[in-house]
Amino acid sequence: MAGVNSRTRDRERTLDFDGFLNNLQDWDALKVGDGANFSKAIECYSRSIALSPSSVAFANRAMSYLKLKRYEEAEVDCTEALNLDDRYVKAYSRRATARKELGKLKSSLEDSEFALRLEPNNQELRKLYTETKALSDERKIAKKQGEKPLAHDAIPTRITTPRTxxxxxxxxxxxxxxxxxxxxxxxxxxxxxxxxxxxxxxxxxxxxxxxxxxxxxxxxxxxxxxxxxxxxxxxxxxxxxxxxxxxxxxxxxxxxxxxxxxxxxxxxxxxxxxxxxxxxxxxxx
The missing domain is CATH 1.25.40 (Serine Threonine Protein Phosphatase 5, Tetratricopeptide repeat)
Incomplete structure (x- = not known):
């Protein structure tokens, strides 16, 4: 019970931080629109994490990374979120998305399956699981037939210059x-x-x-x-x-x-x- 209360407090602290940001700027504008806004959102969540690391802050920064197609960072942030709260469904869902885009289909399916056990009626999760399962099945068929896997499954090799x-x-x-x-x-x-x-x-x-x-x-x-x-x-x-x-x-x-x-x-x-x-x-x- 103490662990559950601690995780709840973590989420509340980050939500409080979001409210604080709303008073300083148009926070909604950071979460929609072009890539520059998502970059600002990443900066804001990074400040939140520096002040008080929480599962919600890591998962929210992961979402911004997903929007910018920075899937490796999104995967890492979701893992950090789950280290703090291993029942946080959104973190599993976002990590499953990142892993799917990275071609880690088996790991993506495992994340989706576990999240669905926690929230069996979550339609977004079910859709993600279905899409990833289809890609996984196609990969297996291609392997059996001696064909190359789908280009979608290839892990990106392009180096992105870090800024921090x-x-x-x-x-x-x-x-x-x-x-x-x-x-x-x-x-x-x-x-x-x-x-x-x-x-x-x-x-x-x-x-x-x-x-x-x-x-x-x-x-x-x-x-x-x-x-x-x-x-x-x-x-x-x-x-x-x-x-x-x-x-x-x-x-x-x-x-x-x-x-x-x-x-x-x-x-x-x-x-x-x-x-x-x-x-x-x-x-x-």
Whole structure:
């Protein structure tokens, strides 16, 4: 019973936040219309989550992501919502929609089936389940006949340039295990935008991941690598993050710098820049 009350309070807090926003601006205008409005809605729900994470806020932000066809982020937000409230039907429904669009038909059907057990008379859910089941059946038939699956089922491979630290970390986790796609994701971000993108949200693990990834294309694209490393030092709290690195991260950073970013590897024109950057990255390392 205590868990149910807690989930109810979470929903009420987010609804209160929506009411607060209504007093500040035309909140309904954010939820209908063009993509710019959905982007504003995402910003507002992100502020709500920062103030008080709740299942409703995550599920509502997921809906905005769905409207913008950003299905990976929608799936992640729905999962976060269900971690907070595992009986939240809208989160199951929206995750099922995201997974269907991503070609994860089996997972989408599982979400729809579970949600229908909670709300058997929900016609929207039943329609979603029927459509996904039809796609799944078509895929099975195509596989039996040795044909290629429907193009609709293909998982998108296009890299979307992240605009915030949160979007970068979500995309980075989704590409875990595919170092080439993580490299392409990092390269899609203009180095000069890194300080504004991260603001105060750069974490030590993310910093180390970026340095590791940069080291993989350092020799082939040295100008880009130098620019990334240089702009990371301009992120607020960079020096504090370096000072607070764990012993294993410090050792890893020293190894990468000595083996990859060393003076011997860098051409003469970059020697001064690397000497300066080494003092920032390897202070106390």
């Amino acid at each position: 630290a949160y979007e970068l970390e979500v995309s980075w986790r989704l590409l875990s295990g595919d170092s080439q796609k993580q490299t392409n994701l990092l390269k899609s971000i203009p180095p000069g935008s890194l300080p504004q993108l991260f603001k105060n949200a750069l974490s030590a693990p993310m910093l180390i991941e970026i340095i590791r990834t940069t080291s993989t294309f350092f020799r082939e694209e040295m100008e880009l690598a130098v620019s990334i490393l240089d702009n990371l030092t301009k992120v607020p709290r960079f020096d504090m993050i370096i000072m607070c690195l764990s012993a294993p991260d410090r050792a890893d950073l020293r190894r990468i710098w000595d083996e990859v970013f060393s003076g011997d590897a860098a051409p003469y024109e970059h020697a001064e820049a690397f000497a300066r950057l080494r003092r920032r990255y390897c202070t106390g390392v």
